[in-house]
Amino acid sequence: MSTEQETNNNNNNTNKTVKFTLIFIKNSEKILLGLKKRGFGAGKWNGFGGKVEKNESILDGAIRELKEESNLTVTRSDMKYLGYVRYDLTESLQTDIVYVFIATKFSGNLAETEEMSPKWFKIDEIPYDKMWVDSKDWLPIVLRNRGLLAKYVLSGERDIQKKSVEDIDVPELV
Ligand SMILES: CNc1ncnc2c1ncn2[C@@H]1O[C@H](COP(=O)(O)OP(=O)(O)OP(=O)(O)O)[C@@H](O)[C@H]1O
DSSP, X not given: OOOOOOOOBOTTSSOEEEEEEEEEEEOSSEEEEEEEOXXXXXXXXXXXXXXXXXXXXXXXXXXXXXXXXXXXXXXXXXXXXXXXXXXXXXTTTEEEEEEEEEESOOBSOOOOOSSEEEEEEEGGXXXXXXXXXTHHHHHHHHHTTOEEEEEEEEETXXXXXXXEEXXXXXOOOO
């Protein structure tokens, strides 16, 4: 669990940008999801991830959060970056950017942690109705190993005001 959150000024100098990571561990038939036990997104199934800390790279943050939340380790070279999902939150004027990774190799013993209860799901049994409402738009792109560029404008309790979801060539992690 990170405590620090990185803040950047956006163009208008009032918004705050928060960087998150999200990794989906996958084999040919199944995907590993975790049921979030507390905090932001509690009660929802999701990949593993969290806020990128100050002075930490996005890649290192993704590896650290996976270990903290599932006890699994993925090497830097086995982490594949696929793109990001950007959420512009109209009420808080905050922008959340979720950097999405996929990995098919890992080591360590999968464990339930304070934050997540893990479970493997068959690809055709992914519980989209118990995930964030937008996951069904873009997780299929991730599952095809394609690059992802998605943007949402959300209001209130994350109601979608506007969205744009693109399947792109796999980008570089900047
Ligand atoms: C709205 N649509 C969304 N759809 C899918 N996933 C979303 C998401 N918005 C945020 N996420 C992910 O949810 C986790 C929150 O992490 P979160 O628990 O807040 O971070 P961290 O572990 O650093 O928390 P503490 O501040 O220590 O509690 C993190 O994986 C982040 O990528």
